[in-house]
Amino acid sequence: MKLSPLPHPDASELLGWYDRHHRELPWRVSPVMRRNGKVADPYHIWMSEVMLQQTTVQAVKAYFEKFLSLWPTVGDLASADTEDVMKAWAGLGYYARARNLKKCAEAVVALHDGAFPQTVEGLRRLPGIGDYTSAAIAAIAYDIRALVMDGNVERVVSRLFSVREALPGAKPILKAYLETLTPAERPGDFAQAMMDLGATICTPRRPACSLCPWRESCVALHQDDPENFPVKEAKKEKPVRQGAAFVAVDEGQRVLLRKRPDTGLLGAMTEVPTTGWTASRDGETGINAAPFAGDWKPTGAITHVFTHFELRLSVYRADVESAGAKPNNGWWEPVANLDGEALPTVMKKAIAAAIPHAFQRIKRK
DNA sequence: AAAGCGGGGCA
DNA sequence: TGCCCAGCTTT
Structure with a gap:
């Protein structure tokens, strides 16, 4: 001293x-x-x-x-x-x-x-x-x-x-x-x-x-x-939330996208349809919450860590004819155009899990 | 005053 | 795997 x-x-x-x-x-x-x-x-x-x-x-x-x-x-x-x-x-x-x-x-x-x-x-x-x-x-x-x-x-x-x-x-x-x-x-x-x-x-x-x-x-x-130094207050542990994401691909190699609300998490950004992200699995975080009925097949799971929680999404894919699917408030975007969309990283991970060639540098974890 | 809000790089 | 990063807004 x-x-x-x-x-x-x-x-x-x-x-x-x-x-x-x-x-x-x-x-x-x-x-x-x-x-x-x-x-x-x-x-x-x-x-x-x-x-x-x-x-x-x-x-x-x-x-x-x-x-x-x-x-x-x-x-x-x-x-x-x-x-x-x-x-x-x-x-x-x-x-x-x-x-x-x-x-x-x-x-x-x-x-x-x-x-x-x-x-x-x-x-x-x-x-x-x-x-x-x-x-x-x-x-x-x-x-x-x-x-x-x-x-x-x-x-x-x-x-x-x-x-x-x-x-x-x-x-x-x-x-x-x-x-x-x-x-x-x-x-x-x-x-x-x-x-x-x-x-x-x-x-x-x-x-x-x-x-x-x-x-x-x-x-x-x-x-x-x-x-x-610096001394910091202890931080709370991160909760885990789970849900499902749905990647619909039509006959023209287009993906069904939609826009998130203007405020809140990932506000005003683009997403694929998902269930709610809840603390534990229940009836609304599974396959029956898909945007429309179809032959949804599991294509893997992704994990993404946000500031205040960790998200685990089961990813489902369905190959459909866009004329028969009902994208309420959504639109069909060619896979080749996805790089130019306002897609946050978690959504790129989900799409990459269903369409492996969609994004080169995206990891699933 | 506390909570909500992304993503990546590093030891 | 946990911590940190040229923080701000809302409640």
Whole structure:
């Protein structure tokens, strides 16, 4: 146990590290370019930040490029067809983000003449933009000294100061510490540096403390173990739900699809007909809940893990003549077109179980 | 304050 | 297999 106080972490140490070791990202303006006067495009920063909510950088890159290619400006996105936005977002998850992305673009055009607000408060009022995202856009796009605290920053700060309180209750304490770290100069680079540090050095497990620019200041490193932080409340165990999915294929190699309700789980996304997803099997989660009578044959089972439950679906297939089947509020889509549909991953798994050649890269488990 | 809301990568 | 990820909205 070290009794003498450690030096307080200095932002200049982190910024110097960031100048040398920052990652190149499609939406990022490098510190060198920033010094040369280049400013970040608020539309790009907003797009990347929404995609990055609870989502890894690696997963976001391809989607970011696709969205910028399809809709180069916020005006283009505002006037886009919402269904096309959902199709482009399919596979990235948390689909309320896509619905709010569209609403936000419309609001920026309608209320702000196509220019994003340049204050934290103005940004915070827009759909899909909360405390983190409003601060991040303000800092990164406008170099405003906002307090940007995401999961990475929570981890870094909790270790630096060895915060014993458990998340999420510890957030106000962590934010107070972050206030003492955030500089008046280069706050945008500082915010990105904190996240790069958390992503590459101060990782959840086996952090590379010997490479950390703040290793001399980290209380957890000197007095405890960084891997013990942040402390988190125990989480509840995931319940299992079960049901059945029905893949109908007609004589033209078309699949019966339908649209889910606009709100709730997988809102506004496309699906194959399924039973309800219930805690235990009963009469309504079996084959007799098929969309129409037919020669339904079991083709396997798939498992998909959502945030708050695990889903096990028995998959049935029937080969039918579409003229004789009754797709109430559904439509027949050629198998060859399925890649362009707004199908969430769980639905691609179900279809792949019934039609093995439909999706190449989809696993059943 | 707590719950609902995806999907993938990693040790 | 469990944990985590540039969180937000609704109740």
